[in-house]
Amino acid sequence: MVLRAQRFINQTYSNGATLGISKVPEDGRTGWTTMYALTRALQYELGITSLSNSFGPTTLSTLQSKYPKLNQSTIPSWIFGCIIQSALYCKGYDGGDIDGVYGDRVQAAVLKLKQDMGVAGAFPGSSLEPKVVKALLNMDAYVTVNNGSDVIRSIQQWMNGRYINRADFYVIPCDGHHSRDVAKSMLLAIQYELGMADGTATGVFGPATQAGLKSHPVTVGASGAWAQLFTAAMNLNKRAVPFGSFTTEVRDAVLDFQSFVKLPTTGIGDFQTWASLLVSYGDQTRKGAACDGVTRITEARAEALKAAGYKYIGRYLYNPSKTDLPEKQIQPGELDMIWLKGLRCFPIYQTWSRAADNFSFAKGSVDASNAIEWAKIHGFKPGTIIYFAVDYDAMDSEVTDFIIPHFKGVHETVEELSPYHVGIYGPRNVCQRVSDAGYAVTSFVSDMSSGFSGNLGYPMPTNWAFDQIATITIGSGDSRIEIDNNIASGRDTGQGEFNPRTPITEELDVDFAKDKYRDACLREVQTYLESIGIPERGGEGWSTDWLLLANSTTDAFNVVMNMDWLITNLARQLKIRKALIQAPLLFEVRRYGPDDPIKDELVKRGQSTDCSTGLAQMWAWVAIEARNYCMDQGIINGTRLRNPEDLRAVWDRLQDPVYNISSVAYLTIYNAFQVHLPRPTVTISYADTQKILARYQGDGPASVGYGQNLIGLYSALENYNALSRAQ
Template structure:
């Protein structure tokens, strides 16, 4: 929605600075954001006399900014004040107009903003405060923000912002808040003179060990902040710096969650784990992952170093000094690992290290490749396959690319559940944010996470807590060997125990089964897309992430007439019974009609509104040889239409053909009041509802939703339900 005050800012900027060096005309759409804020920064630099204005509030702008404060009532207006007022409008504050005069209303806006930042009001806008006003950070609580985190952010600004620009106070724990807490820790450690917001060697060397009952200190308070930012489960407010029993309980709970020694003492490994994604790299581990095929020697090496679980790849290659080499598991490797008592968790990655990899359809392809490889290797039901998102995906990329990709993976795994193939669980490898989003998305609901915490600079790791479903956490890359010779490179993993890996595999006798069900799934989607009219009502039907296990409501008319659809599949054409019509399809053509179902109504419906031949042509487009079968039944005021598309000639890549029937079950329900019953018997209602189904399906196929929504159509449906077919025109 356009903000008229922001639109006024945009108009003023274009009028005042059009043609000035460095200024680019902006859209006057009333939408605030980076473009408008950038134009305000350029305008400010023009007013400050900076020779080459750019939309960045850098050191030169900070040095040149004179500071602004309240003026006398009769003071002359100026553009610096007007830019301040314009920035406030873009920030959501009301400065009392674009007057160019810094007086009572503008002073009130300044004071309110200072309080939101966490400062005592001074009514002075220095360069640091102006920089905070001229950005898109949030300084009011976000709808997803937490009040306790906002309190922490405001305190950090009030007490430690000599080390950093004012951080957002929106209640969302992210990179800037995380770094600000590290700055605070470095200050309290006594290394403020070299503070940099990174938990490096000096911070590690000076990190305190905090104990219960050691009195109220600012270091204890920083511990409380770090606990609270990681999760409300570890919150110990008020943040008074007392290491009391509640803080000890929270420390123990966090240590237990992260599989650290559960002693209630906040030592360096605990504090570093709270404030970095990888934590203390020197800790021991029993889990790892590797891209190298394991042999007898390296399996013994892993066992001797205490490793009990290893992540290995289902498919693919990896580059090395000698060129590409396979990273895919082998039957021999799995047998060796089993002999050595080392469990395995499978990873799928044939790319996934850049954003454009995640395009529509890729999740479906990858899921079937992963299922096929896991099945051939013999991974049993209950195995979690971890699909890799191996890059720093920004949140909008997670929304627009990663979650749709994973929804396709979930759809395939749901399809596999209804087949004789093993039932595999969905795991996700990625940053903390990617894993959190994948766990919470309703169409993904990842079972477990394999968190790439080793990538400490990822924006999706800094400032994000660990996902609650984490099973493995990659934290450091190491080489292990014998006698000083490097033999194997691995990534050490924390291990939560949620996914214990697979101890033994059982390769199938017929590995072609996965190809069969992959072909059937593709045929199911392809045939379903030709079902009449469904895409008008429910575009989510028969896309790559379609879930055939659900029932979908198609329409609801005034609480009287509702329609829904559900789907099933079979390897054979259902046996015929009463009220069944079969349309045969072969390379020679199409034969058959609906006359056996509709009887005397057949001519009326086919001639006037039900051009079923067009519908049959559409549906048969995905069938090389087979049939389309219609059957109807009714009970009282409710009715059901079944349409089955049966393709008996689906080719497999390795040779041969299979058959598949896709059935659409279209149901109607009518809510008939007493006056309606006066016009029709139950038998007439049932028959009319059945005809109504065919009428609706046919009309949708011919004319789409607009015709169906027309009043005449509703009248016709009511007439059908009443049993008065003569009212159809």
């Protein structure tokens, strides 16, 4: 029937041309495309000339003036009736035969629709009122869906039935889930109960609304609209209580909620509790014990903050701008002042974090590497939680597609390569979802942005450490400082002592300057490999197997360049040269042979226990030994691996380019130990480098020639890494 509805639109309106849209896909699936087309069709039939996807004020007022009730007697045309029938089917209700007849089946469907919405009492009968038509032409559900709460659905129905005749209140979904629309409607309901007139009640948590709530505390024994609204607000914040009167059960839940959000535990629905239930920032006059800011903490400012009751100060590890906010980054000597005054600091890492395309797994890994370096430079001790920022209103789909992969990169890098832990700064939904994925231990919640879709309709994250509620100014004169006032939960108390500040290590490798040196580096690599008998593709002079190899030198070089972000991170964290990782990686990708996929398949089938695999053609047992050695030396973190128990799991993980290339980096350190050399550094000699590279092939006779081949490749790559460092 949805397919028939789509065909009706296309056949009636010249495949959408009459409505100013493309042909509606005829797939039998309800969606916004079909609903938008039906909305435009309704506008067209109402005589509205400027058609829109939005069922806005013009559409509503025109419908109200022409047809305040649509029914069997008032439907103006069969096409108009078909639009209604099609919309009913797209909502999951029986719309009859899509013949334009407002018959018994349509009337029964409208009655059921109104009951599901909760407006059957306000709009009795089987006619369609304009606000019901508006609700019919969207994608809201009026039955519980996706494991929604039946209690929340009953709250939504109650609100619809009680307030639908107010001018600015429209039908809200009755799907059992809190949402942005429901949150705004709750504020409208509060304002209506306070006696605000239409037009004055705007759904904004302003001074008049706050003053009214201060006069309406609810306690045990309260019943009626105020008790219903309060218990509704509790349920919408995932505090399951009976909807209705304020019972002792409700009081116990209120005590628990107040304790969780760090309010005075009164057990009363007082103003501060109302505020925390209705808007993300709650009562903005609350005194916080934490703050964050972009201004240096001087002695005078530290004393002013301490006098105002602050204990924990959030400061930024790094500022990518050389001109904006010159004191945003922690300044030399600042942490000493914080320690001297008995305060504590929690670090924040934020560069470009205000759009979805700023987030990806690779960028998360890079951010993590930079944050680790700066945390060590500033002197933060092991155990510090670093808060990585998501400073924009990320849609839920963006959290799935961009933010969670980004924090996977952050988490894996921080947890494996540093003594620190990951926290997240962002809206409530972002914080909770990243934390639920296991990628953040605590949340720093940007609750000041109450209009964010990621805050509206979402409860406080379960692991919140800091709750940012207002921007205020503390002190005067030399002590004056603007800060964001934060409530502290106690889950993170920051750091009170710091290691000595360490200088920035300039000689570490940096991102490869691809725009300047990529082509020249590739030519030098090609020239070198050709000199040892490996042409751009194939190569009889090397081995007959090379005739069958799929990867060219350019292909192998591109792999190295595409993974430059990871190789740079590893080299900087391990304080080694990038070329130590690049050379064996490029060489092994280039010489990937016809036997390699056959060997892989034998392991997959269980006919073999191990083989060299992945980009860098590493054996699982070698990866286990390399990683265990680095764990034993305190170079990386993790749980020691066992052979043979973990052999297949490690072999499978070596198919992941990140795990594979990371294992190459750790193997260079292990191989230095194997050939009785000290741990490699950025000042390692070429002779020692060759010995380490040779060990990649094992300790047999072939390893000598392997090392000789790789040292030339290392030299070609290092030449251009050095040029990149010098920029």
